[in-house]
Amino acid sequence: MPYINIxxxxxxxxxxQKQQLIAxxxxxxxxxxxxxxETTHVVIDEVPVDNWGVKGKLYSDLKKLNV
Known part of the structure; x- marks a missing residue:
């Protein structure tokens, strides 16, 4: 039983878009x-941009700077 978490x-x-990701x-x-x-489960978690980091920074801050 595969479990996929996106x-x-x-x-x-x-x-x-979520349906396309699942399919x-x-x-x-x-x-x-x-x-x-039939036994493959897919879960999509939507994470607030204030809870996502990249390049050592909050994604929400980088987005404001368009970096």
Whole structure:
């Protein structure tokens, strides 16, 4: 039973985009690992930009600077 956890920033990801991520991730483990899509679980966590860091900085601060 594969479990896939996708984390993205909470920047207006649409329901349709989430569906595409779920379908694509499921298809990937089917093709690469020969897993059953019926038992493949995908969870998408939306993380606030104030809780996301990159380059040693808060993503929300970098975004304000357009870096």
């Amino acid at each position: 984390k993205v920033t909470d920047e207006q990801v649409t329901k349709e 694509g991730a499921t298809q990937l483990v089917v093709e690469v690992l020969n897993k059953n899509p």
